[in-house]
Amino acid sequence: MPPRPPQRRSEGLPSTQGEPTPQSALWAAWENAAHALLVNEMRRQRVTYKELSLRLAALGIQETDNRLNRRVTRKVFSAAFLMACLAALGVDVTTLVREAGQRDARQKEERPGAVE
Secondary structure (H helix, E strand, C coil), X not given: CCCCCCCCHXXXXXXXXXXXXXXXXXXXXXXXXXXXXXHHHHHHHCCCHHHHHHHHHHCCCCCCHHHHHHXXXXXXXXXXXXXXXXXXXXXXXXXXXXXXXXXXXXXXXXXXXXXX
């Protein structure tokens, strides 16, 4: 199962108490979590950037191994890029999306009348 994004300060997200946290710090925490998710899955499967490039090509996505390495190392990439890479690695991203939707539905049931 892929790692979940950090939830508490001890897991990498800045504290929300006290002074406001700059948006850049908040985004950096999520970027780090997305980077870790992808890199950890690649390590777990022992997939190189060259192999990931070939797997993405099988999905019709043309990316060189060097370009993939740069994109992932910079830690700034789209959700679509992350999902495509995870799909190329064989991770069932539809399950992740479905689980997230179910989690949202449960939270709405627990907080009736909450503003969306």
